[in-house]
Structure formats: C-alpha cells, structure tokens
Amino acid sequence: MTGESQFPTVGDAESIAQEIWDLDCRAEPLAGEVDRNFLLVTDSGDRWVLKISRENTDRVDLDYQIEALRFLEASAVSHFVQRVLPTADGRFLLPYDRGGGGRCWVRILSFLNGSPLVNIRERPPALLEEIGRTLAHLDLALRDFDHPGAHRDHPWNIERIHDLARYTEQITEPARRELVERQIDNFNHEVVPRFEGLERSVIHNDANDHNLLVRSGADGEPVLAGLIDFGDSLQSITIAELAIAITYLMLDQEYPLTAAALVTSGYASVRQLSTTEKGLLFDLILARLCASVLMSTRGLHLEPENEYLQISSGPVWRLLERMSIIDPNEATRTIEDACSTSGAPVRDADEIVAVRKRHFGFNLSISYTEPLKIVRGEGQYLFDDKGRRYLDLVNNVCHVGHCHPSVVTAAQQQMAELNTNTRYLHDNLAEYALRLAGTFPEPLEVCFFTNSGTEANDLALRLARAHTGSREIIVLDHAYHGHSPSLVEISPYKCEGQGGEGLAEHAHKVPMPDAYRGPHRGSNAGEKYADEVRAEIAEIEGKGRRLGAFMAESLIGCGGQVIPAPGFLSAAADAVRSAGGVVIADEVQVGFGRVGSHLWAFESQGLVPDIVTLGKPIGNGHPMAAVVTTKEIASSFVTGMEYFNTFGGNPVSCAVGLAVLDVIERQGLQQHALEVGTRLLDGLRGLQERHPLVGDVRGLGLFLGVELVRDHETLEPADTEASQVIDEMKARGFLLSTDGPLHNVLKIKPPMVLTEQDVDETLVALDEVLSSFGRA
C-alpha cells in the first residue's frame, strides 16, 4: 500500500456497497497487497469482501479474474473459491472515481471463512494432500477456460524468470548471487527446452500459504477452506500450479520434501502428471524460489528499509540453499514415488506407526529406535522418505539388488500376460524346474514350489516323515526354521524364548557348532559337536524310537552368523543317515551364491543333503520358496494325497525365479560375493586387531558376523554396545542389525551387488564408531 492515500475510507466502502449493490452493511478494512479491501457485514450477518482496485488498473485484468471465478462456480472447487456478487442489473465490475483523477474499479466477492495457512505451523499430511487434490481439481476445471487477460506479461510467470535475471547483480552476498546465477543458467539451458509439449492452461499461479485458507474440521484438525486472490492468475504450463504451491508449502518445514511429496501425491491422485511434468517439478520449485528471491532483492534495492521484505525473504533463501544441495534425481524420485498409483495416501512415519499399533498384529517389532520409512530401493541402497540414502548391509532377500530392473520387468511382463497355477502346463514352470534342479549336485533333482521359507521347511518335514516313517528330529540350539506350529515347536530360537512352550516331544537339540563361544572349541571342535549328534541319536534310540531327520542351516543365521565348526555337518550327516534319518539343509538365508565359493552353502561344508529348502533370495523379494529333494524321497511322498499349493510355482513366480538366476549368472554375483566378501572380512579382521570390543569376526562370502564382547577371556557379551553400534552406523547411513542368542553379533548379509567402495566406506564408518568405545 506504499504511496497510496488512505482514501477510500470505511465510510466510502459502506456507501459503495449501499449505492451500487444495495447492501446495507458495516465495513472494516482488510489487508490487501494490490487492492484496497473491506470486509462487509450485512445486517443479516452475511459477509462479503469489497475490493477497490488501484487507480488505472487494466480493466481486462479484473474482468479476467471475475470471469475465472464465475467459470469456477459450476466446478468441483466452487466451495473453495470466492463467488462474485452481481449488481441488480447483472454487472460484476463497476468504475469508481477515487477523486485522484484516475479510474478505479470495484467488485464484491463472497467472504471465505478461514484463516491463512501461514498461521498454522503443524500441517497434517491429510491437509497437504487435500491442498494437492483441490489444486488439481482447480486445474482440471480451468482446462476449458480462457480469456484475453490470461495471456498477459507477468513478472511471476514461471516461464519468464529469465526476465528477472537482471536483478541478480543486486544480490549483495556473492555466494547467494552465484547460487541464483547457476540456477537461472540451468533453468534457461536445461529446463525451458523441456517445456515444449507440456499441457498449458489457466492456473491460479500463486497458491501460497497466505492465499490458502484453512478452518478447523470436525475432529479439530485443520481442513482446507479455500483459495483466494486470483490476481496473479495467468495461462502457463499447468504443472507450474503444483510447483508454486509446493514451493511455499515447503518453506520453514523440517522435512520439505515430505511436504512436497504429500501435496504431489494428493495432486497426482486427481490429475495425472506426465513423465516430463514429474521430471520438471523439482526444477520448477527451484525456479520459483529464484523468482521469489529476485523479486525481494529488487524490492529491497528500491526500499532498503522495507522490513516485510527483509523478513519474508529469509525462509525463501534458506529453502533455496537447502534445495540446491539436494540431488535433483533423488528429489525427482521422491516426486515420482509420490505420484505412484499404489493408491495409498502418503503418511509420515508417526502416522504409520499409529496405524500399525492399532491395526497390525501386536507382536511385531519395528527396526531401529527411530523407525525408518523406506520409500525406495535401488541396488544395495535404500532411501527414506526424506531422501536420505542408506547402504543396506542386512537385507539378504533383495539378493541381486533392490528392485533389480531385470527381475521387475520379468514380473511385470508375466503378470500382464498370465498368472495361473501349477496344474496347467507352462513354459516358465518347466524352465525354472530345469534350471533350478540343474544347479544341485546329484541326486537332488525334484522341486516343490512354495511361497515362503516356512512352507518350504514344513513341507521338508512332511517329506522326511513320509520317507522315514518317523517324526523324531534333531535340530541345533538357537535354530529358527519358520513360524508355523510344526516349525515353532522345533525351533529353539522361538519355542525356548519368550512366549514359547518348549521343544516338542519329538524334537531334540544339540549345541550349535560354534567354535568361538560354544562348549567345544579348537581344531577338533567339529568332530566333538558331531559326537553330540551321535549321543542324541543314541538317546532317541534308547527310548525305543527311530530318528527321522536332522535339520540345520548350512551356515547359522539367527544363532549369530555362525560358520559351523569344520567337519561338523558332514560328520553329523553320516551319523544321521546311519541311523536311518534324512538330512535337511535349510538354505533359506544362505543359498544362491552368497557364500561366494559355491552356489549352495552346504557345498562349502562338504555336504550333500537329502532335502534342501530355499527361500528369501530366491525371488529377490517376490514371495516364493522351494524344496529340492531326491527322486526316492519325492516318491515316498506319493501317498495318494495330492500336494497342491495355490500360488507356489505360478508363472509369475517362475519368471521372477528365472530372472534371479539369470542375474546371478550374468553379473557373476557368486564370484563377486567372494571378492567383496573377502575384502570386507579382511577389513573387519583389521578392525578386530585395533578394537578390543570386537571378539570374533567370521564369515564366508557376503555372510559375515562380528561378535562384540567386553572381555576376551570371559566373552561377556557386549549387547548394549552392539545396539549402539547399529544406531551409530544408521546415523552415518549404514543399515546393520544384531543377532545371536546374546544379541551381541553384528550381522552382515547385504545385497550381493555391494561394491568395493561400499566395503571401504563401511569399514571407515565402523572404525569411527568402534573408536568411541576406546582402543586397545
């Protein structure tokens, strides 16, 4: 309102309303950037806004705004925009002489009940999404609207920010000047050329947090009340509407990209964004931020004392500086994720935790003290909702790398073509059975397809029982084989832990063949542990029973990343077979080349099992699993009762399984696991020498464990230290977890595409973290 007289007064406003619109009302001044505004309250309590333009305002501009609002009266957003009040003779805009020689224009709009969003610091995700949806409805409605006033030159037209570039030299701080110059240069050369072919339409062009109004909803949460001020509206690229709104909604937010994702998600659920639009959004946000700082720089150049400009430009500069160091590809991916058609609204981590607490089974834990909301995975990396990248050192399921394109494509293509079941003939099933069976040593050749490791192990138990006629089973202490009753009751890790009912009568445990902490250590530990199996067999037989099976992981996961004492598995297998039992190797965690030296971990232990169960990595995250056994055992299972599994071995799963095998071969991942795994193992052994907290380092390929102890003699487990290490590593961008009965083992079993550089960075970070516990 600089340089304007205080005319017209409240009295003038009241008489305009009365004389032109026949409204008996009281007037109160309202803030306004361009127009002089008055709130009008009629005797019956109706509220209107009288807008008196500046002198010599272009009539076309005002006509355009009025026509746009009138056009929207019949749209999905009619409740969110102001209505224009006609005079008795149907006019909406009338000339008014302010007495200064120039002509003003007056109009009356409905009053939207709400307060500017800028006053609300806590903006619930639902509100941000609603804003997105409403803007999309607005843009869809305005698709069919046009007016000469929409095609004007306007400094806030995002397509013309190069017109503002001349103010760059007025930025006094060199680093900021350089930043804006760089952005504008990028905009002119990289961004503008991509505008061609974009959808263009009339847009509001300024959905900032002063123009968005909110009110309290039924549950007390803020809801959108409306969008005011079409003063900057024009015809432009449609996507600018969303970019501009997001820009202001990101200001001073702790997690600006989350706010951006929420608004985008809402918007995209109504108006689908093209690939180019998604790719441009982040650049347009940067462009709008530049336009804003240039406009305030110019303003401050003209009026150096203007406090409003000084204060209001602060958050804009801060956001521009923050956004300029974000990887644009990452930001774009966040936007793309937000546009995903999953249909799920985007919720922040706290909200998801609340939903889980109420609607998920209660006995489910969440990783990390501060839960992570992971929104994307690529190769060995995971990305959270704030765009932060983590090196995933612990998810062995996404074996060939998160979202490997070959696996994703195989699944997508087959899913689009056909998905049935194993009772139909299908090439994928035949090919996968041939390929999978072909990777096993003789006599393992018959495949059963299931959906999870649990199903595979449960089926293995049935096969063993059918073949031997006995349920008696020997398992390793601390073993975990699955979550069904048949497996919980033979998994000491579960049935002997909290809430467990102890081992089943037919289950017998022997000590875990752990040569570091277990009862037998030293060079002949493997044989001594095998003696334990022999003793257990004797005990079973002493009760007049017969052994049916021995089940063990080829390398022990839940037990604490333990590599069985050398010679144990083959000696135990000999004893089991001599007693008439079969050997079940659980390769659910460790198969598919992870050990590096071999495709199957049992091969690294000099063992050929009778039944092998596969899971986790088999489908790179797609739920599938398998059992591979001998012809003899499979024949014993032919009892007259069919084994049918609705989803197991369906054409999509088999396509995925084939793609996983292809990638392992094509990318040489088994050999790669050996190389990077050995580098990591050597590096960890180096850390062991320098950090007394490290008691043992063990592993094969990319299956590694680091056992932390407080004392090398007593082996007192350093469990709290282990969880501190995990949290500290997470803070540095490395995801690990602990395992083992004493919770003191760092488990490392990353996607197999881990690189040497990842290994080196991990070692540096771990060195730093371990240093905080003191050196030897």
Ligand SMILES: Cc1ncc(COP(=O)(O)O)c(C=O)c1O
């Ligand atoms: C060794 C082992 N076997 C079996 C299972 C069960 O697999 P799923 O969770 O796919 O049922 C697991 C799962 O953690 C496992 O680690």
